Structure formats: C-alpha cells, structure tokens
Amino acid sequence: MSYHFNEIEAKWQKYWADNQTFKAENNSAKPKYYVLDMFPYPSGAGLHVGHPLGYIASDIYARYKRHKGFNVLHPQGYDSFGLPAEQYAIQTGQHPAITTETNIKTYRRQLDQIGFSFDWSREVRTSNPEYYKWTQWIFIQLFESYYCTDSNMARPISELIAVFEAEGNTQINAACDDDVESFTAEDWTSYSSEEQQRILLKYRLTYLAETEVNWCPALGTVLANDEIVNGLSERGSHPVIRKKMTQWSMRISAYAERLLQGLDTIDWTDSLKESQRNWIGKSVGASVTFNVIPAVTSSAVETSHKIEVFTTRPDTIYGVSFMTLAPEHELVSKITTEAQKAEVEAYIQATAKRSERDRMADVKTISGAFTGAYAEHPFSKEPIPIWIGDYVLAGYGTGAVMSVPCGDQRDYDFAKHFNIPIPNIFEGVDISEEAFASKENVKIANSDFLNGLNYKKATKTAIYELEKLKQGEGKTNYRLRDAVFSRQRYWGEPFPVYYVNGMPQMIAQEHLPIVLPEVEKYLPTEEGEPPLGRATHWSWDTKNNKVVSNDLCHSEHSEESGSVTSSAVETSLDNGIYPLELNTMPGWAGSSWYFFRYMEDLADRDEAFATEDALNYWENVDLYIGGSEHATGHLLYSRFWVKFMKDRGFVNVEEPFKKLINQGMILGTSAFVYREEGTNRFLSKGLIEGKRVQPIHSDVSFVNASEELDIEAFKNWRVEFKDAEFILEDGVYKVGRDVEKMSKSKYNVVNPDAICEQYGADSLRLYEMFLGPLEQAKPWNTAGITGVHGFLKKLWKLYIDDNGLKVDDSEPTKDNLKTLHKTIKKVEDDIENFSFNTSVSTFMIAVNELTAQKCTSKAILEPLLALISPYAPHIAEELWNRLGNETSISTTPFPTFDASHLVESSKNYPISFNGKMRFTLELPLDMTKDEIEKAVMAHEKTIAQLEGRTPKKVIIVPGKIVNIVG
C-alpha cells in the first residue's frame, strides 16, 4: 500500500473539523499558551506559497505546545476592511461586502487544505458589525479619556472636568494641544457649552483638529506616515501632497515614553525594537528662548517676540551665529523687516510650491533668506541674525533652530553658503573643512562660563544658567506624531459620532454598532465629501436613538471632510436630528485590538469586547508571528491601544505581544527565455554569450528541475510565441534563472493549491520549513520539493509495505533507541529555538537511519510520529491510527528524552597535526589523557606524519580532539 496523501489529508481535515479537535478551552487545568498569526487581508488574488510560511511555523509551534500539555489558543480571522475591495467596488459597482465574502471563502478553502490547527469557532472579521461595534466602543473610550502626566496614565475626562470646575487648568499636567490657554474655575463655568467642548477636545485622547495631512488625490484619501514610501502612496505609488483638513487624531504622542520603555520588557528582535525606537525618536536636550530685538522704526512701538527652539546641544550655545526658522513659521511675517520683505516672501512662495517629495529628493541644494531681524543671545546679549530656510522642518520641535555652524553640518553648510561667520567653540579642533559633530573627547572654548568643560558638564551648566534667566529648561522631544485617524473611504468602520453645532458628540454604547450605510456609488461626492456623503440615511435622531434620513436633519454637512459647520442652525429648527460623521476609520483601527476578541469563547460575544474571565485567563499573546512591514504601523498602534485599555482598566496587560517573530519573505525564482534581437528565435541559456538577446519571463510552471523548458507549453502560452523557433543545446532548451519578488507580472507566482494537489499539504509544510531559517528571505523553487516528498514516502514505507502494517512489538535495538533519542533532543531544541529547517533535516536523518537499521519496533516508531506530527500532521495521524490508536495524535505527550541512550563508550577522535586533521582514531572514552597520548603516538599514521620529528606539544581534549604540535 503506497502513500495516498490526497485521501489521507482530506480524511484528517474532515476529522479535525467534525471533532473540533483544536477548540481551545477557556477553563482548563492545563497551562495556557496563545499563538497568533497576523490575520490576513483577504485579497482577490488568493494565497501564494509565500503567505502560509508564518502560519505553518506558528502551527508547528501550536501543535508542539499541545503535545507539551498546554491549552493552546490558536485562532484565525480576517482583516476584512481595506482599499482593494473598495477600489474593486468603484470599478464594478459590486458591494465590498460581497467581494470580501467571496475572497474569504477562497482563503478559507486554501487555509483548510494546508491542515492548520486553527480554532475557527473564534474567527473574527473586522468588517462585521458585531466586531466593529467594539472598535467603535474603544474609540468612544478614547474620546472620553485624557492623559494625566502626573500619574502617567489615561484617566476619564470627567475627572478633568471636575478639576476645571474646581480650579481651572493652571495646575493640570496633561497631554494636550500646544495652543491651550490657561483659565480659572470662574472662566470655565462662564464658558458656553461649545466653548467647553472645544477646550476638552484639546485634551481628549482622540480629538478633532485641523491638521496638515498627507493627501493622496489619486486615492482620494489621507494617508498615515507609514503608508507613504518615498513620497508616494504605499498602495499604487501615487503622489502625495500636504493639505490642511479637519481630521480625527489619536494622541499616541502621550504614550511615547511608555511605548519606548515597554520595548525593554518584550521578546522581540533587536531590529524591530530599533525600528520602533527610531520611529518614536526620543531626543534629550533643552528648550531655549531667544528674544527678538525690536526693530528700530520711526513708526509705532514693536511688540516683543520670542523664538523658542529645541536643541540637543545646549553646551554649544556660544557657537550660535544665526537662527533659522522654517519658512512656514508663524513669526516670519511678524519679524521680517521692510527691506527684506520681498526676498522673504519670494522664498516662502518658492518653497511652498515644492512638494514634500521634491524637498526630500533634493536635500543637497542649500536655500534660505535673511529676515532682516535679529535675536539676542541669552548670555552674551549679542545680536544674532534670523534667517529662514527649508532645511528646518515646521513639523519637528518648534520649527526653529539655533544654528551652531561649528557643531552641525547642516548649519555649517548653510553658513558657508550665505557667508555667515562660523565661530569655533571647540578646544583644539579644526573646523576649516567641516563641522565637528562629536560629543566625545572635546572641551568647550570661547564660551565664557562653559570654557574647559566637557559635553556632559557643559550641557548641565548651560541648562542651569538658562533656567536662572528663565530662558530655557531641559526638555525631551519625540519624533512620534499624533496619528491621523480619519479616512475618506467607504469600506471602513463608521465613527459613532454626530455633530451638534460643529462639535462632535458620541453615540451612547447601547446604540452601537452604527452600521455602515448603503451608498449608490463608492466614490467621493462631487462636492469632495467622502463616500458616506452619498448616503441618504445618515443622520442621528437623538430622541429615538437611531439613524434616520438626512431629509429630517436641519444641520448641513460641511464641504470640509465630514466635519460640520456650526453655522446658523437656528434653535427653533433644532429637532434633535443631526448629521453623522462622514469619514471612516483607518485600517489599523480593527487590527489594534483583535487579539482580545479571540479570547472570548462565548457563542454570543456581545456582552463586552471580551469578558473579564477570558481576558484574565489568556492575558496576552505568547507568540506572535508576522511580517516586519508592520513594524511602525500595526505593532505600534496595538501597543498604544493596549496601554490605553490597561490604564482604563479594560484589560490587565501592558503589552499585547510577549514574543514576536518576523518571518522572511519567500521570493520567486523567475525563469527567462532569450529572444535574439530582431528575430523570433529563442536561444538556450548557454548560447547567449556575445549575442544581443532580450530576456523574457517565462511562466515558472513550464520549467523542470533541470532548468529545461517545456517548449510546447511555452508556445501555447501566448499567441506571439506560437511560431517561435528554439535553438537548443544538448537537445534541450535551458532557461536562465533569477530571484525576484513573487509577482504576477514576473510569472513566478506559485499557488499552494497546485502543490497540495501534486505533493500534498504535508510536503508543502515540510518544504516551506526546509527552505531555510524562518526569519530569512529565501527563494522558492518548486523543483526542490521532491526531496521532502521523497522523505514522506520513505517514512510511510517504514510503517507500511505491500502487505500492510509492518510495525511489531519487537524489542528496540540500541541503535534504534539512539536514533530515536537523539532525534527527540534535536527536534525539541530546534522547535524551542524556532529552527524548523534543521528539524526537517533531523527527521530525514532519523528515517534514513531507521530504514537502514530495518527497524520495525513500535516502541520506536510510535513516539517518532509524535515528533513529526507538528510538521506533517496528516501522515502522522494516519500512521498513528493504523498503529491502533483511536484518538487524534494531537495531544499525545511529546516523547521524553533519555540521555542514557546516547552514552557512548568510545569516540572516533580526529587526530590533527598543527591544527590540520589527518586521520581519525576510535578510542574508548574512559581513557585518561596519558593513555590517549600513548595510543595516538604509537599509531603508525602518527609516526608516518611526524617523519621522525619529536612533537613540541600534544593537546588532548578528552572526548573532543587530539592535536599534535611540532
């Protein structure tokens, strides 16, 4: 009986589904273990062999943990809101929900055929109202919270209101907008309700603000920084411009320090932590205030202006020879003198024209303009010229810098270009060629009270003196910006928000979810409103608490991106029906908390986003596997939301993912044929030398393991190749190969369906692991799969021959036991280290050895199945069953390693001369050093090697090596 993998795999997949084999328990005496994959976006293209790599790895680990006696939660779901379904909807009119449903069916079929041990009873889909109800709920909680910097945690906004009522905001330490003005308790109570709401919005953890956003005209939406690559949209590579819009934002900046500190508590790779650290971008320094010297004019007295800058080098304050403001800085128009006005305005116009992309592409060109104004040095009181320049970014720090040309290369280049003096404040350093940016091994000079001090001391002293003058203080800056949370899209979570007189109001929890309305078309409106602007029923009835027709609503949606103008809505017309928010939430909303939803095992999950019992039991994800492309998006936003939820007592963990592994990308091995230029002749790979040929991608399925092209298949592939002439070498046409990203246009995409059909899911699983280390990028080449497929056939033959089962109760031999136990040890170590590729080799070695040993002993072959079961679960179940077991192998204890079977009595010593191994010698392990030396020195090959010389030294490491020197 041979190995019929198709039948076997279908049989066990059905068995697992029918018996709910992998259903996790929320009450169990076993310890818990939570293994999670980054859930997929169900795209129309389906899975290619690169997608399941991480799923296979996590599945092996999940199955291993079950064998190790854990109660394993290994769920799966779909991140089902997203752009492709919407774009498809725009093109075809098909509702995104329908496309999504179809794609999910394909995904599910493809995932099922690979034999994953997912607990599908807990599936989530971010686009389901029963799910996004809770995404909306979390949004409301963020709105109802502020960040208290005294207790360093989020607190209910009601506490803040109570303080405002009691003492105003002067004593409050909270994360808020920059433009908050101070007020007293009396002021607060005298404010109108709208005014109070406007102020509170500056404190809330999600807030509405006029922000400069990355607007992508082609996609008709705002993009987050991590959705932009080189100034173009990540999806579709469209140009992105800066635009001011009223948008929901998330005050993630309040969590910058905790997001940074938390990295030390989690088991992630260094490169990933480093990405997040860079993204958060903490820099420690000082804030310094410079007074602008009022211009001497004949007319009215000038008001005094101050420029605040952030610097990481307050120690270099005596090196300041000019100041630079971003062209967009608000002070520019106020301080520019009459004489410089024309030049400054021309410069501002010129920079405004340049897109973000141009500015990024062209950092070499130095440009700027002098404002004519001067600031006063805080210590020397010397006048310092104030310039503007686009190398200073409006969005970072205060949008202004104190320029120290001797210590900063950008300041240096700017000073050189505009002939500004470059004073040297470093002792014994030559700055005639470039700035000296190092902090190490240098003393400050020409700096009054800082002279002779090193970086550390000078910094401390400078800050101390600035504080005395009330012109500065120590300060920490973060690069991390608040995250824009509005998207002008249809296929996303609607906000549970309506507007009264322009102020956003939350809909009470009991009325959620606010379900996405139907629209005729999925495009923005002619007025430039988001697609929800086309919904006819999209107003909130505050009396009956339901969504009603817009006809009943007297307020109007504004033209600006979904917010609502507070203009002239007369109270007499106010019938309690208001417009709903027109934006939807971004893709990362639903994915920032989905891991908690899986914890809930109740059929009716509508009590809460997850019940307290479930949250307490599962805590957080023990192992998370997914792509590194989410380093600064999903993985940062999730951490932010979890910290927030912890603060507000909704969950009890500070971090969502304890251990995280990034699987490497699987690349395609493209195949090329070579057409001679100007002909229809195709030359085999070996014949192209010196010829002018054009390489053309061939579909990889036409090429066999020996790089030979199936010419007929290629000719029939496309009409243009029908009459092609092929010049062969040695009777065959050989293709060229190159490793590229898997993509349709390169015809190198391999579909797992075809692999499962031809070799089986177990072969696919083993081969994906066998390719190389999990975290490494590696090329796929279907040809190699015959290796692991052959292994499975050999494994099968170890148990079954033409007469059926050949396993018996014979006593295992010493060799049998040795093979089994070294395999147990190696595989267990490998799984713990996520070194799955080496386990597959170990299995091959074990099966090769047991086959050679003609092992038929059940005492060996039964535990072997438990070892292989996480990797190749179908064949393991089948053979396990044929050995007479009636239940699934999935929870059988992992075999226990017994070192006594590996104890050797002798060692085949490598005998080296001057470090070069010359021969080996089998010697008993209980020999002493002297005895070993005697045996080795007496050996004829040793005598031959030495040619009569006397060795200077003999190194003997018992059990390891012998090295003879001399």
Added chain:
RNA sequence: GCUGAAGUGGUGGAAUUGGUAGACACGUUGGACUUAAAAUCCAAUGUCCAUUAGGACGUACGGGUUCAAGUCCCGUCUUCAGUACCA
C-alpha cells in the same frame, strides 16, 4: 549618512560552548531495474594537483589572538532591510 541583519560548494542551506567545514536536500555524473519512460534503488560529487597512496588550497577581503578560528578581536569591501535635512 545613520540603524539593524547578513556574506560558506553549481543551488537552498548545516556546523548548539572556539575542537573532523560543507550535515540534510536540490542539481549533476555514472550504474541497477525497464522494450521505453516514470517511479525506485546504488555510487560519486568544494576547487586544484596526482594512476593510486596522498597532497595543496578553501567559509567576502586584509591583519591579529590561539595548540586550534566559519565561530573571538581590529580594519576594509559588498548585499539586503528600515530610516533619513529630527536640530
């Protein structure tokens, strides 16, 4: 530029604490079986020299430490990924 990871046969890769480099596969070559093919099985396979015995070289490059270095140290180069006028 900065940060992180890496560089080993024709290919994917292995080498766990410094101790026999190239495990395990793919491919290639030769052989068995077969009318033939497929499948299967056996043998060889880092490079070079040598009929054999054996020898020289060899883990990106140049140095160093050590009885012994793919592994540790110093310097250089290359590739990949992330990030970038961040004050």
